[in-house]
Amino acid sequence: DAKTTQPTSMDCAEGRAANLPCNHSTISGNEYVYWYRQIHSQGPQYIIHGLKNNETNEMASLIITEDRKSSTLILPHATLRDTAVYYCIVSYSSEANSKLTFGKGITLSVRP
Amino acid sequence: GAVVSQHPSRVICKSGTSVKIECRSLDFQATTMFWYRQFPKQSLMLMATSNEGSKATYEQGVEKDKFLINHASLTLSTLTVTSAHPEDSSFYICSARTGASSYGYTFGSGTRLTVV
Numbered sequence A: 001d002a003k004t005t006q007p008t009s010m011d012c013a014e015g016r017a018a019n020l021p022c023n024h025s026t027i028s029g030n031e032y033v034y035w036y037r038q039i040h041s042q043g044p045q046y047i048i049h050g051l052k053n054n055e056t057n058e059m060a061s062l063i064i065t066e067d068r069k070s071s072t073l074i075l076p077h078a079t080l081r082d083t084a085v086y087y088c089i090v091s092y093s094s095e096a097n098s099k100l101t102f103g104k105g106i107t108l109s110v111r112p
Numbered sequence B: 001g002a003v004v005s006q007h008p009s010r011v012i013c014k015s016g017t018s019v020k021i022e023c024r025s026l027d028f029q030a031t032t033m034f035w036y037r038q039f040p041k042q043s044l045m046l047m048a049t050s051n052e053g054s055k056a057t058y059e060q061g062v063e064k065d066k067f068l069i070n071h072a073s074l075t076l077s078t079l080t081v082t083s084a085h086p087e088d089s090s091f092y093i094c095s096a097r098t099g100a101s102s103y104g105y106t107f108g109s110g111t112r113l114t115v116v
Helices: none
Strands: A009-013 A018-023 A031-038 A045-050 A061-064 A070-075 A084-092 A106-111 B004-007 B010-013 B019-025 B032-038 B045-051 B067-073 B076-081 B090-097 B111-115
Touching: A009 A018, A018 A031, A018 A084, A018 A106, A031 A061, A045 A061, A045 A070, A070 A084, B004 B090, B010 B019, B019 B032, B019 B090, B019 B111, B032 B067, B032 B076, B045 B067, B076 B090
Parallel strands: A009 A106, B010 B111
Antiparallel strands: A018 A070, A031 A045, A031 A084, A061 A070, A084 A106, B004 B019, B019 B076, B032 B045, B032 B090, B067 B076, B090 B111
16 A cells, blocks of 8 residues: 555646645655656656655755655646656665555646 | 666557567666556556566566566566456556666556557
């Protein structure tokens, strides 16, 4: 079973920031938070991952609360191509066999 | 970045035949690969984990004799759907990582299997 809960869907206007929340209240100390997205009929695309500190890359920012029970993925300037299903997943990064268990994700719709 | 190539992207086969799907890591060695299945409007479901040179570990409810997985090298894993039936029609996706991956897990582009 997925260890995260996300809203079913949300939308935002093109050019605005999209803030996607995720709850992972049972996360353990060694588990990372991963974000992937899946555009229709494609394989999931890695976005970002983090352990406890906030992370930023060219795609997005990841804000993890101090107690690590929730996080927010921020797409700073959403475009129409960001319309996709976004998955928040917790997993152990240091173990090669650690698997990613996908929940239902959140469908982000970016409107013109 | 790490790239995983999956082939074919689409395949249509007759009921009762077998289909092989390949998953290759192009610029890194993948000690572990994962196979997922995704039905329409549903999330990805993990089918099995394969490690190079050893037998795959299947998730509960996945028939290992029907979904044959071979991970014979550090860059190639294959999934063979044997005696395919229409209910096996789905989107199959592979994923790969190394023990020291800094990219997390890298996914292939998926294979749309239609059994007629």
